[in-house]
Amino acid sequence: MDPDQRIPDYLHGHEGEILDRLSEWVRIPSVAGVPERAHNLVRSAHWLAAELRANGFPTTEVWSDAEAPAVFAEWAQAPGAPTVLVYSHHDVRAVKEQNWGQTAPFAPVFRDGRLYGRGSSDAKGQILTHLWALRAHLHTTGRHVPAVNLKFLIEGEEEEGSPGLAKLIELHRSKLDADVVIFSDTLLWRADHPAVCTSIRGMLGAKLEVFGPQTDVHSGAVSGVAPNPAFELSRLLAALHDQQGRIALPGFYANVKEIPAQRKAELAALPFDEQNWLARSQTSAVVGEEGYTELERLWERPAVEIIALAAGDPEGVARAAVPQKASADLSFRTVEGQEVLAVGEQLERWVKENISSGYGYNLSLSIETSQEAYRTPDSPVVEALARAMARGFGAETAGRMGNAGGGPAQLLASALEVPVVFFGTGLVEDKWHDSDESVRLDVLCAGAATLAYLWEELGAGPSGQQAADSPKNEN
Structure with missing residues (x-):
């Protein structure tokens, strides 16, 4: 258990603002693959770009090279520190509004510790976790710039299988150099038992x-x-x-x-x-291939x-x-x-x-939207993330798990020639792609604390003080 409560205390003290910002974004129905919703994907991208600027990123761009816009941001003012590229998506799954019982899908409601609304967990909540992690990191360390060099690539076609992502990377390859990709579109095992995801199918x-x-x-x-x-x-x-x-x-x-x-x-x-x-x-019952445990099958x-x-x-x-x-x-x-x-x-x-x-x-x-399986290679970042998760979730240790779904991890790893490390804040009970999708506020805060601890550890070293003393970039 971590005796230093500065980061958790900061996040819990801003829970109302975290909910307000996420709710505002969830209200934008950025549904993938529905032509009449296309303008909302543009609005969603510009909302995120503005939020990144408000959080200090000196470079923010909306890329319109694919069918739906992507958002790129960069804050790289820590010489000698690693560069981390955060990948996620701002598009959401289509909805059948008549099946939603807690709230209308784009009218977010906070109830019993959960924020209900499409995209609250998959994946807008995960993206805002990164932004609040950064705020907590800067506030509690007294830094003016992050201890690591951060880049964000938030696409708008993931729910359709990322058909334009390869082209997007090719067109903007020179801006995407990094030492590691943090892939934030995955699930946790349980809120009371953190585990690092190290593979996806x-x-x-x-x-x-x-x-x-x-x-x-x-x-x-x-x-x-x-x-x-x-x-x-x-x-x-x-x-x-x-x-x-x-x-x-x-x-x-x-x-x-x-x-x-x-x-x-x-x-x-x-x-x-x-x-x-x-x-x-x-799911009512457990079935599947004989000779393997439930988690092995999964x-x-x-x-x-x-x-x-x-x-x-x-x-x-x-x-x-x-x-x-x-x-x-x-x-x-x-x-x-x-x-x-x-x-x-x-x-x-x-x-x-x-x-x-x-x-x-x-x-x-559907070859164009197919995705290959990926396993994270052994990396010091995985061990650092496990330590950060244990601190962030208030646990003794963090286990290891996989992700039953897919994603463009192999594409990112091969195109950028760097390892992909997974970290998400979703739970199976968040009901991704289903009616009444929701996210637990305490899990978002624990996830943000995890990332704040991770940036602190990854940025530690001879360049740390130099980065801390750098003047804050004004937008």
Whole structure:
């Protein structure tokens, strides 16, 4: 436990302002992929740029090279100290307002320690955590500039799979030099048990359409002889897994490595209670691949999910017709050793070889928005972050965990040739991409304290006093 309470006290003393700033940003409906919301993505980017300037950043830019604007900021006045590039996103997922029970999605409400609203956790809250960490760092150390050199790259297309990020990096590569990337779009394990995320899974989306009759046909006229694509699609989907819960594509596991003993031990050290997990995740039951623990399945093994399924007349008055088409959207989660292009080829071969005669099909792969799995290499920054998390969350130690979702970490690591280290303040119970998304205020404050401690440790050294004595840059 850290006896020095200056940073936590500073943050708790500003909880009202933290809520006000986050609420103001959440009110901007910066929804990704919805043309009528595009102007709000521009407003969101400029809101963040103004907030960065207000927090002392001498350089802030809004980049409009992609479909949605990105925000870049730089405060680099600590000679000899490391340069940290913070990556996150300001776009949010689309909403079905009628499903929200706590509040309207863009009318934030603070209730029972949580701020409700779309983007409160994913990922606007995570970004503001960095800004308040910086304020706490400067206030409690008496510095006029940060102890590390900070850059921010906050994109506006992450919820669509970051299709423009590679181009954005290529166009602005000279401004993005750094020693490490802090990737802030991930989850924590539990609020009372901090853990450093050291891996994320890759992602490949696919859409499978199966065709039967040339048009919807009255079942009373053709039932029993017409090919029903809903049955055929259901058969294919059921065959994606074998009896042990393994994905049945030939060659799918060829390059999947067995989980190292150290990683197994790290995950086993995290407290896991099935009933607690079911309550937090609202998943009702634990299923999956045999032979692995729940956390190993979640973070270290690949998976596939059906995320949309349609055939016939799912809404409105039924027409009693055999449908012309049935479709399913699939999401593959890959792990270290796999390549998404190879997985896509395996799926293409499998569907071609297993589709029944009498049916047509179309399989489309979302290659442009696919993402490779990534594991953080051994790095002193990881150990420093673990120490900072223990202090920030008031724990003895911080464990190790993974992230079940994906993100452009491999793209950032390869394009910038630096390690990517993960730190986020989301929890599974924050309900990302779901109705009533929310964030815990105490977790945001603990996350901000973590980052403030991290900047202090990373900036310590011969250049620390020189950086502290530098005059504050005026905007």
